[in-house]
Amino acid sequence: MAQVSDKPKFVTREEVKMPPLKELTSMRDKIAPGHRLCTGCVAGTILRQMFMAAEAADYTLIIANATGCVEVCTSIYPYTSWKVPWIHNAFENAAATITGVEAAYKALKKKGMLPSDKKVKFVALAGDGGTYDIGFQSLSGAFERNHDFIYVCYDNEAYMNTGIQRSSATPRHASTTTQPAGKVIPGKPQPKKWMPEIAVAHGIPYVAQLAPSNFNDFFKKFTKALNTEGPSYLNIFCTCPRGWRAKEEEGILISKLAVETNYWPLFEVENGSWKINYKPKERKSVVEFLKKQGRFKHMFKSGNEHLIEELQQDVDKRWERLLKLEQL
Amino acid sequence: MAVRLMTERKVVPYTGNMATAEALRQINPDVVAAYPITPQTEIMHFFANYVANGLVDTEFMTVESEHSALSAAVGAAAAGARAMTATAGPGLALMWEILGVASGMRLPIVIPVVNRALSAPINIHCDHSDMMGARDQGCIMLFSENAEEQYDNVIQAVRIAEDERVRLPVIIGMDGFIISHSIENVSLLTDDEVKKFVGKQTLTHSLLDIDNPVTHGPIAMADSYMEFKRQQREAMMNAYKVIREAGEEFAELKGKKYEHIETYKTEDAEYILIVMGSAAGTAKYTVDGLREKGEKVGLIKVRTFRPFPYYDVVDVIDASNVKAIGVMDRAETFGGYSGPLFEEVCTSLYTRGKIYPITGIVYGLGGRDCNLNHIEEAFDVVKRKAAGMDVPPVTYLNLRV
Amino acid sequence: MKGWKNLEIGAVITEPGSSTVYKTGEWRAWRPVFQRENCIDCMICWVFCPDSSIIVEDNKVVAIDYEHCKGCGICAFECPKSKGDNESKKALIMKPEYLFREED
Structure with missing residues (x-):
């Protein structure tokens, strides 16, 4: 296990220089095309942006992927889209699996049996179901044991791989196949679980929320996670055109709107200190975000105005809490 | 490096759990991940003491469930480490899903099990319902009659699991309390003898070999799944031979011959x-x-x-x-x-x-x-x-x- | 595919990135048409493309990988040079795929 150091040192935000995109284009993509993610699935963009940061920092990612869209679509035998070492074990154990790999790394290093001495970083990759729900215990245990790894959650706010069932990451009133918007119950009654703060509560050195639309911020945060000793948790917004009933070309736009409406604030937490990385000059109404997506369509019917109001309150409450946390 | 403790053969008064822990110490695995469950707990107590006192080189992972214990062992084994865990009864039941993953991915994980009844009603004592419930999950299964057999079987299990013709997890069962907590005479090998018998593992498709990146655990559709299951049957058939060979070699070392029956x-x-x-x-x-x-x-x-x-x-x-x-x-x-x-x-x-x-x-x-x-x-x-x-x-x- | 005796055991895949041979371009209903003369090489399309289908050589966008492009349209939608209605000035235009395919 990693030595528990009081306060790991961070590469500061200013120290992370994102090279011009043009320079990054010369790097080799570590995720090959031919994967079968849906048309317009932003998870593909997220993976590419992860590898951009890793390549620029000269890290090889070793990935444990929970069952889910990305896992299924990138590893249909005999094809793999991965150009880095990759393992899928099951749905609920990406964190336990990657910490096993990390422990093996330490053990084999001690024995002088490592096949390579290049820089590696261990990554657990899971959707919101594999993170907020079924993988929660495994994730919590891995954080507490203080392994050196990055946990990446691509959060598309429902079980998309199995057919758009609600998860604890689904926002209030969103329509899913297991909590459809009906005449009596208008979608999911409960608000979204606030995962980042749960991660912070473990006392891990780095937690951040990212959105692929804001690739500069994404690059910096991923680079910081790479350079963090101990566990990092990255909560990444992932538009799902299929599950959200959105237009295929609007995945990045929706990501932008999520950030601009404060639905998906960009922040980071270093050793427990909160910092909001982007404060929209003019806060847009959450309506701008909602109206692009069929999963919220019922909220716009007359008589349902309160549903929008309630979701707006969820967003405002979280933003106000963030502002307070930042003052701590 | 691990300390050599047992330089001469000895007959010692050990419980089954002590004998298992002793075998683990002498095997000196790269990664051990475990979660406490009666009556397996003592194995990990003894082993944790070896870790705490630098008697083994093992990365010891005190995980938050048996499910994670075996999951971590799967990750470690896919990385090329010699990985082990130990459990009992309901713990093995919680591992059940991952037992199939471990065998399907052909990972040579060694799993001593202290046989315990499954719930309900909850019961901490011995029966074989735990291993019998897991019998079709593709793991090799050995049963021990007494503490010394458990010691001997665990040592042989490393060889059996890692044999290129096999590469399967091995579960070695001993009866909860009846063996695990009863003191009997156990004849121990020296540390060097065990080290030599288990040998050094070869890295097969290691996740740490970043110059040759491999994909472990892909999704196999109807066009290939059955072929991999057929391979597993073949590995089990091979195991029949390999278990016998390991038993014969062990007999040369210790004098006691182990056969299938x-x-x-x-x-x-x-x-x-x-x-x-x-x-x-x-x-x-x-x-x-x-x-x-x-x-x-x-x-x-x-x-x-x-x-x-x-x-x-x-x-x-x-x-x-x-x-x-x-x-x-x-x-x-x-x-x-x-x-x-x-x-x-x-x-x-x-x-x-x-x-x-x-x-x-x-x-x-x-x-x-x-x-x-x-x-x-x-x-x-x-x-x-x-x-x-x-x-x-x-x-x-x-x-x- | 090989028979059971010859497949790598445990379903391990040893050829990294082998999915490239799987042509997801066949899924495409809309085709991004690239007009090089209007491109400013800002790489916005490249950074957002989910399918690694923007081909860049020597810091210049040179083509679309039609073997893998699924036609989501993110590239054209996000392209700063492809706003408005004047097609001749756009760098990326989404056109129906059937215009380019003779079969079916």
């Missing part, structure tokens, strides 16, 4: 009991007693449950003068004819065209005592069966009516 006074036996685990010891003693009274009784102890030694069992039965057979199961197969061992024995006989009177006996569930009297009772059932008397499909030993 052990027979006890079966040559001229008319009534044979077939049993696994600690009850074999009691049964041997009972056989001796009955033999003194002139009764032609014998015993077959099954050590390898997976792959099941069909030929060995039938050959021994065939070479005896058997009139009837009793198969003792320490697990239920609710709604089946009798227990899982019974089914295996019947299949072995039928497929070789051998039909003998045979009866199922269920005993020792949840730690229910099974002493000499109960084994005698079991022989009585077999005798009644031989005499053509009416015997129910399953006879329960030591059950209040």
Whole structure:
């Protein structure tokens, strides 16, 4: 296990220089095309942006992927889209699996049996179901044991791989196949679980929320996670055109709107200190975000105005809490 | 580096858990991940002490569940580490999903199990329902009769699991409390002897080999899944040979020979009991007693449950003068004819065209005592069966009516 | 595919990135048409493309990988040079795939 150091040192935000995109284009993509993610699935963009940061920092990612869209679509035998070492074990154990790999790394290093001495970083990759729900215990245990790894959650706010069932990451009133918007119950009654703060509560050195639309911020945060000793948790917004009933070309736009409406604030937490990385000059109404997506369509019917109001309150409450946390 | 403690062979008074922990220390695995569950806990207590005092080089992961214990072991093994875990009863049940992952991914993980009953009602004592419940998850399964056998089996398991012809997880069961917590004489090998016997693992498709990146655990659709399952059957067939080879080599080292089954006074036996685990010891003693009274009784102890030694069992039965057979199961197969061992024995006989009177006996569930009297009772059932008397499909030993 | 005796055990895949041979371009209903003369090489399309289908050589966008492009349209939608209605000035235009395919 990693030595528990009081306060790991961070590469500061200013120290992370994102090279011009043009320079990054010369790097080799570590995720090959031919994967079968849906048309317009932003998870593909997220993976590419992860590898951009890793390549620029000269890290090889070793990935444990929970069952889910990305896992299924990138590893249909005999094809793999991965150009880095990759393992899928099951749905609920990406964190336990990657910490096993990390422990093996330490053990084999001690024995002088490592096949390579290049820089590696261990990554657990899971959707919101594999993170907020079924993988929660495994994730919590891995954080507490203080392994050196990055946990990446691509959060598309429902079980998309199995057919758009609600998860604890689904926002209030969103329509899913297991909590459809009906005449009596208008979608999911409960608000979204606030995962980042749960991660912070473990006392891990780095937690951040990212959105692929804001690739500069994404690059910096991923680079910081790479350079963090101990566990990092990255909560990444992932538009799902299929599950959200959105237009295929609007995945990045929706990501932008999520950030601009404060639905998906960009922040980071270093050793427990909160910092909001982007404060929209003019806060847009959450309506701008909602109206692009069929999963919220019922909220716009007359008589349902309160549903929008309630979701707006969820967003405002979280933003106000963030502002307070930042003052701590 | 690990410290050499045992430089000379010794016979020590050890419990099964102590003997298992000692084997783990001498094997010096790269990664051990475990979660406490009675009656396995002590193994990890002893092992944690070795870790805390620098007696092993192991990365010891104190995970938050058995599910994560085996999951971490899968990650470690796929990275090329020699990985182990240990559990019992409900812990093995919680691992169940990942047992299939480990065997399907062909990862040589060694898993000592302290056999414990499954809930409900919750019960911490011995029966074999844990391993029997996991019997079709593709792991090799050995059962030990006593603490020394567990020690010997765990050491051999490393070789068996990692053999290129096999590459499967190995589960080694010993009866909870009866073996795990009872002190017996255990003859130990030296550290060097164990180190030499288990050898060094080879890195096969290691996740840490970043210059040759591999994908482990992809999704196999209907066009390839069946081929991989067929490969697993082949690996199990190979394991049959490899377990025997490991046993022979171990015999050269220690003098004690391990085979798939052990027979006890079966040559001229008319009534044979077939049993696994600690009850074999009691049964041997009972056989001796009955033999003194002139009764032609014998015993077959099954050590390898997976792959099941069909030929060995039938050959021994065939070479005896058997009139009837009793198969003792320490697990239920609710709604089946009798227990899982019974089914295996019947299949072995039928497929070789051998039909003998045979009866199922269920005993020792949840730690229910099974002493000499109960084994005698079991022989009585077999005798009644031989005499053509009416015997129910399953006879329960030591059950209040 | 090989028979069971010859497949790598445990379903391990040893050829990294082998999915490239799987042509997801066949899924495409809309085709991004690239007009090099209007491109400013800002690489916005490249950074957002989910399918690694923007081909860049020597810091210049040179083509679309039609073997893998699924036609989501993110590239054209996000392209700063492809706003408005004047097609001749756009760098990326989404056009129906059937215009380019003779079969079916």
